[in-house]
Amino acid sequence: VLGWVLASIIGWGLIGGSGLGALGWIAPTVTSIPLRAFYGAMNGAVVGTLFGVAQGLILNNQIYRAWRWILANTIGWALGLALGWTLGAVLRGVTGLFLGEVVGLILAWLIVAATTGVALGHVARASVQ
Template identity: 45%
Template sequence: MPAKTELSFTLQWIVATFSGFLLSLLLIEIGEKSDIGVLQAIIGGLTVAISQSLILRQPMLSLKWVLSTILGWVVITAMGVGAVGWIVPTTQQLPTRILSGLIYGTIGGFGIGFAQWLAIYQPVPLAWRWIFITAASWAVAIPIGSAVGVILRQFTQLFLGEVVGLAITWLLVAVLTGINAYKILFK
């Protein structure tokens, strides 16, 4: 991998992750948990994983990253957690959204982080940290994004507020994982 500074890598990671989410919006529709199935999780996870893999720039690691990321999204969706980055809670009650976002974010982030760990554990000595960083990132991002989404939806009476909330979720996940990805992968 060509030498990158930590700031350069982090910014590229943020842009890649968030762009992958935006691209996924062209391919799948945001919905409630029952509306988003395994196929949508595969498509969404694939768009984000490919975007992130372009930043990794190591062919074997990039391929493993894409496959493991898709595996993570499939598993958490199939086990009932849902494709957390593309689902909107059915409740409009803010406290319930925050609590459920914390729970589902932690579980979903742990599942995705564990699956991605499978791609990086051999070449990266402290790769186990990625599992907890991803879980914590989603646990923070989903409640914040969900709260913003429900507030915007109630204020504007438009579902677009929920989409903005999900975008904020993904931006926070991109920032929180990006800050730590360089430290784990390349130090």
């Protein structure tokens, strides 16, 4: 558990130092919905891969085929940011309120949490069987 926590802290530190760390906390300035979806998917994939690799190094010693965790993180972050940023743009466009962006960011975090949580459960169960 300590290794997982340290890997997570180091992963977040590296991502934060790269300028990508704020991606899950900020709303993009671009207003084009297709561009938001594209940039969300691309930036999310980068963040998910970096974070997944940091944690995957620890999981690799404990779980069979831990590389699936990296893939799940990449997919989860790509989906989360793409859908969250897109919803944020739609809601802000409809309401004219920044609150739409906040709802989009909440959705992004929920998608990331759900996809990575389910994936970790599958990866862990597969290694036990």
